Amino acid sequence: MSEVPTAPKADILQSDEWQKAVDYSITDEDIERQRALLGFDQAARTREYIQVATEDNIRNFAHGCGDDNPLFTDPDYARKTRWGGIVAPGMMTGVINRPMLGDPVPDEIKRLRKSLFKGIHVFVSGSTWDFYRPVRPGDTIYSFNGDETCEVKASEFAGRSVITVRRDVKVNQRGEVVAVYRILRVLTERKTAAKKGKNLSIQPASYTDEEFAAIEAVYAGEQVQGANKRWFEDVEKGDTLGKQAKGPLTVTDVICFHAGGYGFVPYAPTANRLAHKNRQRIPAFYVKNEHGIPDVAQRLHWDPKWAQAIGNPMAYDYGVMRENYLYQYLSDWCGDDAIILHVHDEIRKFNYMGDVQMVTGEVLAKRTEDGQNLVDVAVKFVNQRGEESVRATATIALPSKANPLPMYRDVPRDLAHKAAQMMARHWELGGK
Template sequence: MSDSKTAAKADILESDEWRKAVDYAITDEDIERQRKLLGFDQAAKTREYNQVATEDNIRNFAHGCGNDNPLHCDPDYAKKTRWGGLIAPGMMAGIINKPMLGDPVPDEIKALRKSLFKGVHVFVSGSTWDFYRPIYPGDTIYSFNGDETCEVKQSEFAGRSVISTRRDVKLNQRGEVVSVYRILRVMTERKTAAKKGKYSAIEPATYTDGDIAKIDAVYAEEKVQGAAKRYFEDVAEGEVLGTQAKGPLTVTDVICFHSGGYGFVPYAPTVGRLAHKNRKRIPAFYVKNEQGIPDVAQRLHWDPKWAQAIGNPMAYDYGVMRENYLYQYLSDWCGDDGLVLHVHDEIRKFNYMGDVQMVTGKVLAKRTENGQSLVDVAVTFVNQRDEETLRANATIALPSKDNPLPLFPEVPRELAQKAAQMMARHWELGGK
């Protein structure tokens, strides 16, 4: 870094505006209030960019994740599959939402939530998905959610942090549970993150033409199982799932992910009058940049100076980007007739601009349960520094000679009843 750039960065880090931006702390009161919120479910009133699945937004979301599987992208191909048409990548359920009507939030819950963890950083550090139905074009997705867990930790990089699991139950217009999405969030103190600079020694990756050619060779060998059945009987414990490349990561990748439908409402990047209204509504989410312009705190995914101001050497991806890369890897392997039923992942390291991920997996075990032929697999993402950045395990139902078309599992009774009650209340209140 040149002397002028070093001086500019120092000016940013020492400015009053940026010092205030990194001076939020997690309090005992925050933690106590968060724990009192556990178990409260609320109809999600968020109006995401996509509320109804269509052939276009399914294809656009898949492409925004780098996924060209024809089951999601080619209607003519998909018509010939067991599904009779396109279906969405399973994790797309996380970015489709139409407001769900429900009873008013009690005053005591509102009081607990007011300014809770104000101004702290929120990192998605992993998730767990359970899938129960596909999403077809024409499906409207609603959801209700609530926090399930709250754990306090201390770390060198983030100082005091709170690890919380939120459960999002995703329903279609018939009140059927499509999937359950449990999001592991880590809330950290900005001031500690900015001071420690634990990752400051990491240098941006650079590549020669030969390096890019090696990555391209991996892309060229990637296979989509597609219509060719991968039978349970032909899979062996310890078998490798193959290798896929993801990256090198660029700002363009993040833009494509947003363009594909990742809204992150109500914190989504907005423009003009919409941005003005959002700044008035949630001022703590906006921090002035080096030009004095208020901008979203989440710009650490594309603004290197802001990423550096909070203790990272450069901008980095959204964790959910890698989670969707993971889903592509699994669905490419199992084929059109296989079903990804369960995924649990842990985000282990940051994926910085310029980093490339090599995705590999292996079969851990085979088992038969409730008439289903199930395969348990492990998947890892490793970057060019030979660091594991994502670790995951998944359960996949494969076709077998006795059961050529595996089915999704039944929704647990208690969950199905809760979903039916939430959806019935939505309809009672005039929801469509």
């Protein structure tokens, strides 16, 4: 892939607005302030699009990911499973949140956060999930979060970058930890990314009728294990998890993911008066388009010119879209009675408009631990250019002849105690 020395010659990229949009740098002071914030947890006051799980929003979220698994979408089917009703796809927990009340943020923390990494582009580059309970209709999800790590690295894509991991602890209305979600974020300078322009030589994908028919054939052959138990005794190291297709990616896919419940709060796309209020609240998040209209910086997921402005050839997906596609792949394979306990993924390449991902996996190992029968699996997404765009591992508890209904792991005692304290304080402060 050849190096492209300059950004594309679109009018927006030559304007003062473009220069203003990209003229932000990562500073040593920002890095020092970020490191000073490590270990501080606070109640998440974000009011997401979804605050309480319902049969409808669980189904809509699954459908927004292209997932038709009846365990998530068909109440009559789900009532006959071990769960007795609809449960949410595990990673949906990441988009559900009702504001948790907590003590005021100390002034020192506020000073450290003020204008931190202003104008710096943020990529979700992977995540780690630990699941402890299912989310059912009627469950309200709260959370508390804080940054765990901060590293500075030289990035192939954008020169200097900062890599942070934020831990989100997801808690239900009973004060029980449902999941722990660790988000890997890469912060890069927009001007550096645009100047390097490494990816700008990538051409949009196109398909002949025969090539598209081959993609459709993969979809047609996909299997959902569902009510058919995948017995631990029948699984061996090296077994394949099958093959699934994801894509070709379109703007419609991004719209469906938002419509399914991905709010991107507090930077959510908004319209008219709400957009006006948002522009006053976070002006740095709005950059004029080629028509002189301020629009959200996240439009790089559907606006090709703005995507080019930060050094990419075209718009691309949210990393969390592929993470949820990963969960679908795993849940389709393991069946209704299994429990996905742990998932780790790395987003290694962009997924551009028109790209198709082929998802494959294999069993790495099988073991028995604390009475549970576990399999470790590896999964990868490979695009039509032959590039590995996602690399992932997962641990799944499978049913066995001796233990036909595997269970979730216990929540670490210190984490369970902290979650109970956080929820107790929420109720003390009059939380709903």
